[in-house]
Amino acid sequence: MRDRGETIRNGAIQLLLAVNAVIMIYPLFVMVASSFKTNAEIFSSPLSLPTHFSTANLEKVWTETNFVRYLANSVGITAASVALILLFSTLAGYAIARYRFRLSSLVLMFFLSGMTVPLKLAIIPLFIQLDTLGLVDSYLGLVLVYVAMGIPSAVFIMTGFLRTLPRELEESARMDGASELRIMWSIMLPLARPALVIVAIQNAVPIWNDFFFPLVLITSDNLKTLPQGLTVFVGEFTTDWGVLFTGLTLAALPITLLYIVLSKQFISGITQGAVK
Amino acid sequence: MAEGWRHSERAFPWRRSLWIAALLTPALLVMVLFVLWPLLSAFRFAFYEFNGLRPSGFIGLENFRQVLFEKPYSDWTWNAFKHNVIAFLALMLFENGTAFLIAFALLKALPGHRIHQVIVFLPVVLSAVIVGFLWKLFLHPLFGLVNQLLGLVGIGAIPWLGNENTALGSILFANIWHWLGFPTLVLLAGMQRISKDVLEAARLDGAGDYALMTKIVWPLIAPSVTIVTILTFIGSFNWFEIPYVMAGLTGSPGGSTDVLGLYFYRTAFGSTTTGIQDFGQGSALAVLMFVFVAGVTAIALRYLRRREIEQ
Amino acid sequence: MSRRRIGLALAAASFAWGFATSLAHATDISFWTWRQEDKAAYNELFADFTKANPDIHVKFESFPDENYPTIVSTALAGGKGGDVIHTHAYGWLEQFVKAGYFEPLDMATVPSLANQPADALVSGTYRADKRVYSLPFASQTLGLFINKDVFAKAGLTPPTTWDEFITVSKAMKEKGIYPLANGMGTSWFNEMFVAIFTNPFLGQDFVSDLTSGKTTFKDPRYVAALGKLLELRPYMPEGFEGIDYETAGQLFLSGKAAMLAGGSFDIATYRSQNPAINMDFVAPPLAKAGDTPQATKFFDGGYAVNSKSANKEAALKLVKWMGTKEFGDKFSALLGNISPIKGVVIKDELLSHVAKLNETAMPHINVVYFRFEKPTGSELLQGDITKMMSGSITPDQLAADLTDGLAKWYKPFQGK
Numbered sequence A: 001m002r003d004r005g006e007t008i009r010n011g012a013i014q015l016l017l018a019v020n021a022v023i024m025i026y027p028l029f030v031m032v033a034s035s036f037k038t039n040a041e042i043f044s045s046p047l048s049l050p051t052h053f054s055t056a057n058l059e060k061v062w063t064e065t066n067f068v069r070y071l072a073n074s075v076g077i078t079a080a081s082v083a084l085i086l087l088f089s090t091l092a093g094y095a096i097a098r099y100r101f102r103l104s105s106l107v108l109m110f111f112l113s114g115m116t117v118p119l120k121l122a123i124i125p126l127f128i129q130l131d132t133l134g135l136v137d138s139y140l141g142l143v144l145v146y147v148a149m150g151i152p153s154a155v156f157i158m159t160g161f162l163r164t165l166p167r168e169l170e171e172s173a174r175m176d177g178a179s180e181l182r183i184m185w186s187i188m189l190p191l192a193r194p195a196l197v198i199v200a201i202q203n204a205v206p207i208w209n210d211f212f213f214p215l216v217l218i219t220s221d222n223l224k225t226l227p228q229g230l231t232v233f234v235g236e237f238t239t240d241w242g243v244l245f246t247g248l249t250l251a252a253l254p255i256t257l258l259y260i261v262l263s264k265q266f267i268s269g270i271t272q273g274a275v276k
Numbered sequence B: 001m002a003e004g005w006r007h008s009e010r011a012f013p014w015r016r017s018l019w020i021a022a023l024l025t026p027a028l029l030v031m032v033l034f035v036l037w038p039l040l041s042a043f044r045f046a047f048y049e050f051n052g053l054r055p056s057g058f059i060g061l062e063n064f065r066q067v068l069f070e071k072p073y074s075d076w077t078w079n080a081f082k083h084n085v086i087a088f089l090a091l092m093l094f095e096n097g098t099a100f101l102i103a104f105a106l107l108k109a110l111p112g113h114r115i116h117q118v119i120v121f122l123p124v125v126l127s128a129v130i131v132g133f134l135w136k137l138f139l140h141p142l143f144g145l146v147n148q149l150l151g152l153v154g155i156g157a158i159p160w161l162g163n164e165n166t167a168l169g170s171i172l173f174a175n176i177w178h179w180l181g182f183p184t185l186v187l188l189a190g191m192q193r194i195s196k197d198v199l200e201a202a203r204l205d206g207a208g209d210y211a212l213m214t215k216i217v218w219p220l221i222a223p224s225v226t227i228v229t230i231l232t233f234i235g236s237f238n239w240f241e242i243p244y245v246m247a248g249l250t251g252s253p254g255g256s257t258d259v260l261g262l263y264f265y266r267t268a269f270g271s272t273t274t275g276i277q278d279f280g281q282g283s284a285l286a287v288l289m290f291v292f293v294a295g296v297t298a299i300a301l302r303y304l305r306r307r308e309i310e311q
Numbered sequence C: 001m002s003r004r005r006i007g008l009a010l011a012a013a014s015f016a017w018g019f020a021t022s023l024a025h026a027t028d029i030s031f032w033t034w035r036q037e038d039k040a041a042y043n044e045l046f047a048d049f050t051k052a053n054p055d056i057h058v059k060f061e062s063f064p065d066e067n068y069p070t071i072v073s074t075a076l077a078g079g080k081g082g083d084v085i086h087t088h089a090y091g092w093l094e095q096f097v098k099a100g101y102f103e104p105l106d107m108a109t110v111p112s113l114a115n116q117p118a119d120a121l122v123s124g125t126y127r128a129d130k131r132v133y134s135l136p137f138a139s140q141t142l143g144l145f146i147n148k149d150v151f152a153k154a155g156l157t158p159p160t161t162w163d164e165f166i167t168v169s170k171a172m173k174e175k176g177i178y179p180l181a182n183g184m185g186t187s188w189f190n191e192m193f194v195a196i197f198t199n200p201f202l203g204q205d206f207v208s209d210l211t212s213g214k215t216t217f218k219d220p221r222y223v224a225a226l227g228k229l230l231e232l233r234p235y236m237p238e239g240f241e242g243i244d245y246e247t248a249g250q251l252f253l254s255g256k257a258a259m260l261a262g263g264s265f266d267i268a269t270y271r272s273q274n275p276a277i278n279m280d281f282v283a284p285p286l287a288k289a290g291d292t293p294q295a296t297k298f299f300d301g302g303y304a305v306n307s308k309s310a311n312k313e314a315a316l317k318l319v320k321w322m323g324t325k326e327f328g329d330k331f332s333a334l335l336g337n338i339s340p341i342k343g344v345v346i347k348d349e350l351l352s353h354v355a356k357l358n359e360t361a362m363p364h365i366n367v368v369y370f371r372f373e374k375p376t377g378s379e380l381l382q383g384d385i386t387k388m389m390s391g392s393i394t395p396d397q398l399a400a401d402l403t404d405g406l407a408k409w410y411k412p413f414q415g416k
Helices: A004-034 A039-044 A056-064 A067-098 A104-114 A119-132 A139-163 A167-175 A180-209 A212-217 A226-236 A241-261 A263-274 B002-011 B013-045 B062-069 B073-107 B113-125 B128-138 B145-152 B164-179 B181-192 B196-204 B209-220 B222-237 B241-247 B260-269 B279-310 C002-024 C036-052 C065-077 C090-098 C111-115 C118-123 C148-154 C162-174 C187-211 C220-230 C245-253 C264-273 C312-321 C325-335 C349-358 C365-369 C377-389 C395-406
Strands: B048-051 B054-058 C027-033 C056-062 C084-088 C134-147 C178-180 C257-263 C279-282 C296-305
Touching: A004 A241, A004 B073, A004 B113, A004 B128, A004 B164, A039 A241, A056 A067, A056 A241, A067 A104, A067 A139, A067 A180, A067 A226, A067 A241, A067 B013, A104 A139, A104 B013, A119 A139, A119 A212, A119 B013, A119 B260, A119 B279, A139 A180, A139 A212, A139 B013, A167 A180, A180 A241, A180 A263, A212 A226, A212 C065, A226 A241, A226 B128, A226 C036, A226 C065, A241 A263, A241 B113, A241 B128, A263 B113, A263 B181, B013 B048, B013 B279, B048 B062, B048 B279, B062 B073, B062 B279, B073 B113, B073 B164, B073 B181, B073 B209, B073 B222, B073 B260, B113 B164, B113 B181, B128 B145, B128 B164, B128 B241, B164 B181, B164 B241, B181 B209, B181 B222, B196 B209, B209 B222, B222 B279, B241 B260, B260 B279, B260 C065, C027 C036, C027 C312, C036 C056, C036 C312, C036 C325, C056 C312, C065 C084, C065 C090, C084 C090, C084 C312, C090 C296, C111 C312, C118 C134, C118 C296, C134 C148, C134 C187, C134 C264, C134 C325, C134 C349, C148 C257, C162 C178, C187 C220, C187 C245, C187 C257, C187 C296, C187 C365, C187 C377, C220 C377, C220 C395, C245 C257, C245 C264, C257 C264, C264 C279, C264 C349, C279 C349, C296 C312, C365 C377, C377 C395
Parallel strands: C027 C056, C027 C084, C178 C257
Antiparallel strands: B048 B054, C084 C296, C134 C257, C134 C279, C134 C296
């Protein structure tokens, strides 16, 4: 309490933050609360809490839609894409960071320039390309696009990180006669775990949330991802708001829970993508 | 055995090269197949007429002429472009402006600031599809949350997404709600990098909060401002998901929310009752958007980086 | 080793699964459509088909309306897609036929084509080679839904002429009921709204003048008819600019609105959403008393066979069956759509009203004549109509934009 002015100022700041917090959270709160209401209840008293917690909407989503399938597809596609991004970019980053070879800076430049390309704009040739390879409307086609999108910044981060690792470890392992593969796999990569986590989160969130590429590349209902499935779902239940809010809540749930547990990693992963 | 490797390296230099090549190949292959080649093709396709999904004939600059100068296409292009520009300016002012204020408030590290960071960033991790549908329901003229709340203070049913004058603003609002946490935390990180000594010295010199904000913090977070500006610019010109979900493919009502992303998608892939798909015109639009965004970004980066150095 | 064994087991399992499914039914074919809401009815129809053709099973797969053309063209271009594809008609169909994605239908493969009237077949015919590619499935009629209970309660009679419509609407509004449920929030529905209310003022003469190249949309008759739409604004819900197709339907079904300009294709949906509703479907308000009632009629689309289908024979068999009276009768009964198939009996009273309206109906001008090239009449009209209704452009401007836009490819409009 240095002076009254300070207290008032801090009070004003807390007020501003409180208002902002309400604006951020209240809509999500209404979304969750509405998912327990009947349609009539939402229309007649949208602001009140549900009078009794009805799980009818939940049952409807569970039994009458392909929701679970969409969820499983999203999990599978995100996991596969992130795994391949980690694998490919670590290998490439390792080559650039740990070996000196003639084209290394050129190769790095090539990857870096990939960061500036908005792949959305190349969707037409990308589509034709995948079509030629027979990969339109398949998991693999979508995964490869995500991998291509994720590699540039992942290579950048991995190269930067792997460069900071001390040479001595590698040298002494080499003296002991370890093979290059062994040095990479059991000595260097375990040290790179923090960077791998950043790369994983940075790629997993946008892939999990992506709508554009599945919209163009996936047509079979059985292959649709969650955001895309959500549009199908909204088309089928347009007038049943209770079910709609339930669908939105369920779609938001997995990543929200994960975020609450790992908020620090999420925030640094996603904002570091910006500060590359 | 260390000699062993060196020995074998000397004896089999191809072994080392092969190992490096093996490490690089998967990533390079994916990049060439799914980034480089499509990108080059995009430029090529813009000069072709299309029949369905296959190019049928070289037509020079015809596609470009149509989307830029021939009515009604040119009207649609410029109309969409205008909305992208509005979106960029509005996001700079309202999203990044608010983000700056909140970041500054969080810099004080008053009780609860950590929780606030988690809260403000929560919508960022949600899909734009979820955010778009949520706000579409909230903005419904008769049953939506927003009008119900306004009804409490006696304001009548406003067709937020149905009126040309409010639709774009409403969609921008949803977008700001979605993304606010991102610039907030990027700017906050920039502010936290300013050394405590500098801030303390300024305080001792009697600088108030306002002077501190404008004279010290703002200039010193120039690198973060650069990043936020560039990303907002790129984001505004690639804007697609939220307008698609909230205003549909045609940018309703009456094209008042049409943006280049929607117009590009509609041109390339057609829409239910109206369009006939045209990959040639679509490619021309994509090339123009790419050249514009890349060009402006390069120039802006140069200018903004200079500002950083001068500071 | 164990990882390898798991891999082998997985491969074996997936192989066995694929094998088993292929043994289970002789032929599985799929039917693609944008009519998500018709799933139950189609499954019932397909069950009948399978009863007659036990070796063919049909799977119903539906997609969101807005993405349907993208999905279909994407899939077809990749040599995939449903075996039988539900198509829209006219220009929509043409772009796919042009690319060679559909199989031509003829009397040899699909003898049931003989059951179709000539104007229906036009909707599925490719103009360049005069062959039929899509078997027409329904004629759609656009008109005015009336909630009879709401009118009875208000003590009013449903209007027949424009003047009556305005008087009744005023009275209805005073009683706190929205006279007309429609809004401007859904662009394809807006286009129907325009057709419904302008057609009685335009008349068949205008259509023949327009299609014979004697006039354009700048015709004073068209501009005047558009001007009439502006008179409807006070009788639409507040915030009508943002009221979409679904909301309009809800307002009408819940009795909050007395009338709704819409299509006969929604009769079944509305009945299922509110089984208690007591509604009528009538011609839109006449320009003056004594005129012929003029609803709007068009053929929505049809059933086409994917030319890359691996089961073309089965697919053709299904389409052939979908052209029979047996299918048409049940289709009309289940979905409340009017099948164009000759001799189909329409038992439902409301639907038989609709069928009667069809005898004097006008065409849905943009859909039938102006969807063949870019820019389509539909995209031009849909872009401008919300602007006109919100007052930012005049009917004259809309008419000019529409004419000038179409003049790009429609020769008779060039230089006019």
